[in-house]
Amino acid sequence: MDYIKAFHDYLALEKKYSPHTALAYETDLLYFQNYLVGAYDTDDLLAVQYPMVRSWIVNLIDDGISTTSVNRKVASLKAFYKFLLKVGQLNASPLLKHKALKTPKKVQIPFSEKELDLVLNQLHYPEGFEGVRDKLIIDLFYTTGIRRAELIGLQMNNVDLATGVMKVLGKRNKERIIPLLPIILEEIRGYLKERAGLESIIDEGYFFLLLKGVKLNESFVYRLINTYFSNVSEKVKKSPHVLRHTFATHLLNKGADLNSVKELLGHSSLASTQVYTHNSLAELQKVHGTAHPRNRK
DSSP: OOHHHHHHHIIIIISOOOHHHHHHHHHHHHHHHHHHHHHHSOOOGGGOOHHHHHHHHHHHHHTTOOHHHHHHHHHHHHHHHHHHHHTTSOSSOTTTTOOOOOOOOOOOOOOOHHHHHIIIIISOOOSSHHHHHHHHHHHHHHHHOOOHHHHHTOBGGGEETTTTEEEEEOGGGOEEEEEOOHHHHHHHHHHHHHHHTOSOOSSTTBSSBOTTSOBOOHHHHHHHHHHHHTTTOOOSOOSHHHHHHHHHHHHHHTTOOHHHHHHHHTOSSHHHHGGGHHHHHHHHHHHHHHHOTTOOO
16 A cells, blocks of 8 residues: 555545645655665665654754754654554554754744835836736735735635625635725725736636736745845845734734734634744833833833
């Protein structure tokens, strides 16, 4: 039996993982299996013992793979062996007592309100369809906190101008409803007018399109954000995810409830949302120091 293929099908069909995610798990498993062949002369994943996994981890680190990437690959193994337990092929996982490698915490630096103002209100955008689209994409990221994949996959029938909301399909095909600000609704109307004037539309169902009438791709969206923000920001990372991070941080800085931000972001738990609170803590300290009577500076 091809257990890797069975696992891939389980992720795709039962867990509803995206094709990209399911393929990433499969790739990690094949990579591990190839290591077993070279190091232990076996490709039997059912016979794996933890020392073999530990040897693979050491090999990955020696090859210069980051601890974050190593942890992700091992997480694929853990999920695979959990699946084998579920289907009755194993009695115990070889990774039962494994502890993830410690990774340095990366502080994600959001864009400032000034940088957003410069990009949205001061920069020159191209005339016509592309300029209107580009500005709407940036503003939608900033005012809704959606993920890049959610923006690319946004459908025409999921944007409701009458009620002022849009429906997005998040991770594991979870739907959520996001309110749209009046200024965004105005920008959307302008975009739809330009979109209707395209010479040809191939991917009719998709909301955002390239000039040729086909849906956006990941690299295009990344380049778009990086290009515009490179004009106003010296931050090392300028990406759609930084805009998502900025959305959450600015809301929290203005006093938004953590649970509300969690719902808007589409997180399944508060733990995921709390990673954004370190930036708002600095703002809270500033407010606290300025406003409290006991501060006699």
